[in-house]
Amino acid sequence: MSARTSLEELGRRYGTPCYVYDLDRVEAARRDLAAQLPEGTEIFYAFKANPHVDLVRALRTGPGPACKAEISSTGELAAALEAGYPPSDILYTGPGKTPGELNEAIAAGVRMFSAESLTDLEHIGEAATAHGTVADCLLRINSATASASTGIRMTGKPTQFGIDSETLASIADKVRAVPGTSVVGLHLFSQSNAKDEAALIGEFQHTLEVAVQAQHDLGVPLRLLDIGGGFAVPYGQRGERAAYPRLRAELEAALDAHFPQWRQGAPRVAVESGRYLVGDSGTLLATVSNVKVSRGRKFVILDAGINTFGGMSGLGRILPVSVTVEGRTADGETDGEAETEKASLAGPLCTPGDLLAREVEVPALAPGDVVAVPNTGAYGPTASLLMFLGRPAPTEVVVRGDEVVSVSRIEHVRTYGRVGRDE
Template identity: 65%
Template sequence: MTRYTELAERYGTPLYVYDLDRVAAARQDLFDALPEPFSLFSAVKANPHPEVLRALGAGDGRVCRAEISSLGELGAALEAGFDPAEILYTGPGKTDGELVDAIGAGVRLFSVESLTDLEHVGAAAGVQGVVADCLLRINSASASATTSIRMTGTPSQFGIDTETLGEVLPKMRAVPGTRVAGAHFFPLSNAKDEDSLVGEFRHTLSVAADLEREHGVPLRFLDIGGGFAAPYAVPGERPVYEKLCERLETTLDELFPDWRRGTPHLACESGRYLVGDSGVLLTRVINIKESRGRTFVILDAGINTFGGMSGLGRLLPVAVQPEGPEQAAEIEDGTGLSASLVGPLCTPGDVLGRQVELPNLRVGDILTIPNAGAYGPTASLLMFLGRPAPAEVLVRGGEVVSASRLEHSRVPLTPLAPSAPLEGPAPVGGGRA
């Protein structure tokens, strides 16, 4: 019986197992790949489990800061011990209520997507008598790499179009309660290789330098985004970016001669790279059936457990990690199964993978889906059909640190008390959301 099988028998399936030692290793690898002055933001959305976040924010020397886009993520980050003054609050739909609450909790750094978004931050800050530092998220008119999920160069709810920035910047710098502190870029996710990643970062830094020179964009703080790759729900190893640090330093020396002295303060951000290979998903075979020449392996884990992000092209198809040489040989030489992996939900969309190569299976067997530490339960259709959430077990040094499960509950609400609107633009999203 393997260690994973023992945990599945003890805590049941579906079961996520997160190895905190691998979280620490990924954090260290990424810091090693970045020049020394860089800050690193962990995208809380990738895995908001407080123990995982605590592992990212702990350690000697350089530690991650938290990047969030909701009060729920703020709560997880605070529970994990992150300093609210070091948190970056992002997102295109920040409501007046959440801004007031976030600033009240001590958040002072925001990424803003438009003039009106900045005005909402300023109004919330003004109510509490503080000034919020704001990074202008930039939607560049062009891009370098063409891989994976593009988040720039197209019409978007994200970012300020570079071609309009010159006109709107004077208004943005005059918004009470705010200070334009710099710029925020996030052009792509999951670059296909190191050359693509470096090319995108070079392009981003070049655009930032142009904006500073041509429009006077203040650049005390410059977040150049992410794009760090990692295998996802398939066997494989995280890449180690051996030349990224040197190549970034060369570009920065050319474009920002004072960067080594902290002008601008530089940052990157990452989600799946930091947590993806820390997790595996264990799921049990419930049934195996044939239908018109196709085989279906029905699992107790479906898109309510894993796979809710498949619509973004992030998951399908998954692959199974063989448990030993015999299973590996069955997959390799084709003597195993080729089947669709489907979940238990009453919808034909509950598919984790089609024509997946599998070992020979029996009902009751445990399958291991590797590299599943990012975008798991909270990025899935967790409440669909009311099935229980998967268990989540965290280990360090081979020992269980914690075991828990998210629970769904409905709580009664009372009507919100009428309140005067914040000074500034009209409230968005119905006020305190």
Template identity: 60%
Template sequence: MNLKSDADLVERYGSPLYVYDLDRAVAARDDLLASLPEGTIVYFSFKANPHPGIAEALRRGADSSCKAEISSAGELVAALTAGFDPLDILYTGPGKTSEEVEAAVEAGVRVFSVESVGDLRRVGHAALSQGATASCLLRVNSSGPGATTSIRMTGTPSQFGFDSETLPDLMPELRSVPGTRLSGMHLFSLSNAKDEDSLIAELTHTITAAAKVRDSTGLVPELLDLGGGFASPYLTPGKRPLYGGLRAALEEILDSHFPSWRQGSPRIAAESGRYLVGDCGRLLCTVTNVKESRGIRFVILDAGINVLGGMSGLGRLLPVSVALDGDENGRGSAVANLVGPLCTPGDILGRNVAVPDLRPGDLVTIPNAGAYGMTASLVMFLGRPAPMEITLRRDEVISASRVICTRMQT
């Protein structure tokens, strides 16, 4: 069905409503592959948005260069539903349970990132019980970051990965775990680099750190996962960056430290969630009320932290920006706190946000909401219904679905 406007979409599917443009997701995938060294595998991080329709669009037409990175049984189901070959799935995460790993191995997953001796033994036990061998990447918590970012994933005490300085002494034990073979390294040091120079510096540090681990442990990686850090605007206007200088910079450092990478030894991989799907999504919602309280204007929406990035309530992801749908002539502007409908003062989407002169009943759009939106939210809180999610291709509605909160249905 081809609908003409966001208002048409809301009239048919309700508000709040997530709208995902699959063509934009595919364009982001192609841009990212073009900015990375030739032959790089890009793992789509399902944590950003596990919608199977988006994942299927990323998988198709990518010449097997786009694979799935998951960290839960639910994401495994989503990846399989999207048509990913289990052999193309990388299972990660510091808290894998025995049941989760067994289900993944039974489904055919054979590549795992492991973060501790216990994690490796758990994977090995599951593989042995099903007559399989798991290929395991050692996740490395390297020392000395190469850049700064809002979310650092390495260089400090962490639940993620082996501290790099401990690996030489651990290698005899790691190599002896039944049901596993050590096939590479996984390094992931930051999220959402502030600019291309910072991203290049961080990935240069990552490649250098991987070479040091190889030299100190004798582990020659078949697969080297460099992690991510690729940026995209979040819930505010803006365009995702194009990394024009990244490919050449990474090829140069790889040539220096892993000269046989061009022959496929090791194969190079990277991960992305935010960059691949951030700008493919927007959230349509409706103003339910506008009020003043002691000199501050509050715009109350029908979408709160139960619908949009529950971490916003912790102050981590503010501010959110909105645009008035169909406001071609403009209504002037105001400053307001954007809040949701929930019975908690933590239901804040943005403080002191510049907004149009909004009125009850107005339909507004929150842009760049394709990543860490609905599935990073407190969807069960207060039992409000989850929003509909629709996918578009060339402005035609391809699918419409709603996440069901099972406890509320029983």
């Protein structure tokens, strides 16, 4: 797709707010990630980043090694099955699995689960036993220590995720004896969005040290070792996906040192990634509804706010976003002699919290301009406050080259009558 003109045409054709996802970018990201990992590494796609069926299908069927699915809800299970993922390629994770969803997943053929605690493992076993089967389980480990300091920390602190590593030896007998389960490996996920390659390598090296000790504490050989992810891509800002040219060699060396048989599949090695695989495939298009000045500060009001692109608003991670329009760019960069000014980017909602950027450099904007927010393929509509104030969900357009593959919109429907949980 020839970027600016085609994007603007799509915005005019389908209306805004509108997400445009480029499947060529999705497949390029998968190839790039696979090339930076040891040969044979399995890649699980984290559906929470974007469960759009066309994107997840492309990750399974496009050129290169097929991704498997990492899910944590029955909604994501339905999306994976619709996209053609076989149940054997689905890993069900999460700290709050209910009896109802475990029953639904096992009934659908899912047999691989990440267990976050001994009681979580017992719940998985109860559901599997009720179906007359055995679930293969990875124990998620919360390491007592961490290596890297960049990105979003996931271990080394009290958390709802994983079994504290220092307690594993004391519960190993109970873990091995849970009916309906077979402990086949470990799940370690220590950080997210690590831009620094040295920090990412250091974290993976530390993860493998933790895995060796955990294998010893458990007293069972590992068949699958999921070492997590952390691969970075900008979020709502200009920039390129991170590159990790040293990662493959360094990770191979660490695996050789700690798991000498890994090249023969003992254990199989896996990583998981969400934003890296789809983040730079997406562009959010929005229209400027109004421009106003309040006590000396300019506000550009868009038809897209935290109801459309608000996945990280509660954690303060969406500020600031970048916008471009007709070749004019933000972040203090311009194409040619384009004029820029300082403004805050506000959404349409009746709350002062509906801000996508505060006092940033933007092109000179006027009502009717269609602006583009780059790198929005991850944590978009399904991670936003979609139902707040009852505004329509954004349109989602999937393209490959100049071809429009699909156009869709999430609809909200209220169901009346008896609606129960875990029925």
